[in-house]
Amino acid sequence: MDRPPPTIRPNGILAVLAAAGIVAALMQTLVVPLIGDLPRLLNTTASNATWAITATLLSAAVAVPIAGRLGDMYGKRRMLLISTFPLIAGSALCAMASGIVPMIVGRGLQGVGMAIVPLGISAMRDLLPPERLGSSIALMSSSMGIGGAFGLPLAAAVAQNSSWRVLFWAATVTCVVVAVLIWMFIPATELTTAAGRFDYLGALGLGIGLVCLLLAISKGAVWGWSSGTTLGLFAAAVVMLAVWGWWELRITAPLVDLRVTARPQVLLTNAAAVVVGFAMYAQSLIVPQLMQLPKATGYGLGQSMLAMGLWMAPSGLVMTAVAPLGARLSAARGPKVTLIAGSLVIALGYASSLVLMGSAAGLALVTCISSAGIGMAYGTLPALIMGAVPRSETAAANSFNTLMRSIGTSTAAAVVGVVLSQMSIHMGSHTLPSENGFRVGLLIGCGAALAAAAITVAIPVRRTAAPEPRSMSRV
Template sequence: MTAPSEGIRLPEDRAGRTIWVLVFAGIVTTLMSTLVIPLLGELPAILGTSPANASWVVTVTLLAGAVATPVTGRLGDMYGARRILLLCTIPLIVGSFVCAMSSSLWPMLIGRALQGAGFGIVPLGISALRSLVPPERLGSAIALMSSSLGIGGALGLPVAAIVAQTTSWRMLFWGVGILSVVMTLLIAWFVREAPVRETRGRFDGFGAVGLAVALVCLLLAVSKGGDWGWTAVTTVTLFVVSLVVFLGWGRWELRTGSPLVDLRVAMGNRVLVTNIVTILIGFSMYFQALLVPQIRLLPESTGYGLGQSMIVMGLWCAPAGLLMMAISPLGARLTTLRGPRTTLCTGCLMMAVAYGSSVVLMGSTWGLLVITCSIAAGIGLAYGAIPTLLMGAVPRTEVSSANSVNTLLRSLGGTVSAAVAGVVLAQMSVAFAGNLIPTENGFLVGMLIGGASALLAALATVGIRGEQPSVPGTPPVAGPVLSQPDTAPRPAATDRVVG
């Protein structure tokens, strides 16, 4: 074990470089999630396989990210965020280059799985910022880093569309591979390692395997249930196995002295409610990400499609990502003045109102831009406040782990929303030019479901208790956690209770 430490506070100029290096790392990482969307129609021909098999190019990245994110978060708490950040860049680089050289299904799947294994960079970056950035800049830095999850996804689509349609598809993967190398060098040069406090013993390998099995079964059932059938034996079996393994995993985590995820901390009010809100936000935000591009791409002859090309559609989606980046510092200021719960609730309400405006704005290009930008602004506020709430509620030794689990829950919410949107659109489709396409009402219902989820998230924030008031000029997190070393001995896992 190492002695407790107060961490490092960098000078202003070095802090600024550290923030932007980590934000760049987060954006590069999340580019991987939208990288293959422009290629989905061409992947079967590119890889010489069926459309069903080609869809695994997306699914395998999701599964790998779900398994790796909580593991790398725990390792970051034990051995230092910078060290594990650099470790996470290795699969990103290797996976990108493997994909670039692939001509068949299996190499592409291996490369995409490796890319997913690097998805823990954002929560690790948040943990590093907490230890390195001066208090007066911490709120805005965390908000910007957290929002990079949405910024990279929003900007990735137009960039990927332009590259895919003007050059070889392989350039997409060569490009992100080179960006990943640059990201690694920048982290190595500009991000310092804060002192590490190993107060929780050895790594929980059994818990990591149990969580991985439970998550893979759950996400496979959710993401593939529409293709296999929701009542198919495979789908039902995966759901049952996931439930059983989750229960066994939870029992193990409560009994072991060095759990992968401290469930006693996770069940405390602020952490539990914040994570529930996170799932609802993830569920909500993906509806517009899934539905708006389809509306833009459908032919104008449908009466509600806008007939845009992939490149034009991507360019119309790009302003949302830029706005999300711009709104993050404003969200940090609101958090400093009113507290993170207020910022989180405001962001959720903005999303709900934006989705509700679909009733009158969905039929035009500019109307869709207003909707997506308003939702992006709400996401920027909400995502910026969530890490602040978590860091004020968990021990310093579990910051990376808590943010990693929260990031995983965002992805889980998005996966469920994709399945629900697929069911809604499939049930509300009509024949057009020999194909089934969603009706206008189908898109509207989907958008209203996204709005209802955002409204539920806003209502759920009322249940967050114990928020400490913020003081202007200081970071909006629990003061003792940031400014004082945690020197008190930790109680044993069997009798520790965190409220």
């Protein structure tokens, strides 16, 4: 890779892109402290209120691969700027919402902004010198976890001490600042593929297939796993994704090049991404519940939402600190070794939870150990992907890998939800997850982390890369 021009400032690029990734990820947890109050605030039902989270998940899953392909075709800086527009509009719409429908639409727009993370990672490959690339990609890739870790206590503090609308107005202003910083400090990247015809049918087919799949996964517990709606959505997802795959293999400029995706290094890295995403999200669902359940249960810790968020906040700092250390390990031993090590550290965090779940400090330590592993693992996934794909498909391949992580997190939510609902106890008129249910959920998370390590062992890593043609133009 050629060294970037001297006018490019690596420190400024890294700071702006990392901040943009953290802000985009923060939107994912922004509404969590409000979920319990949304039915009252927006005059709706509790079931309808959960769509404020589901809408973000679905829109992000659809937008990320599409934005990645457009970034390869028309320039990553351009698509980074475009991705900030729905973040701004969605945050403002949520701030002004007086009913559940505008809130859901606004949250859906916020989800579209998640494309910033894979686009930023891909832009780094074009803009940063080789010696800075590993640590920078690791930090940017970890921004999804960092933003989520910091977003929960921040959102809880604002929601508890001010109007909930302030939370979204602050998000609007922050997103505007991010857009200005990208416009001012991120240079145009060099185009590595011709801006040909966009695969609209592929985008439509993938979008429909993903919505059917993730909707069935995220709502199956509510609708019933054997209900006609859930089974119908799963069936529609299988059919639509099969047709989409046939179409992508048939055309010359597909949305996702499945032949490249089928390469062993890319295929197994994406498989590892699904399981790492599962392992990352499972503890994010279990630990907050354990901290907030009343002490009368005998295992709950009786923490408030704000206190719980503050206990979990150090995990974001740990992830930030560990990401560059993981990059150094990758430089010395290769990203495959780092991904194996990160997966094993995540498994260690889950294993330690079985003896540390009796105190808030113990659970905080558990999240810090797990976050250290997540920081290592998330930072290596883009490196493994970019080591196996041509520069012309960097953004699309990274976006597809991000999508795989999202599928893992969605599956974790469904599996953990089923375990906790099936293994429950009754306290008065309330049904609560049992202590054994939490332990089983933690063991499943540990098993997922070990599975990620096992999959990674099988990844064949190329030692050398073929020279790539020089870029065509800058956009």
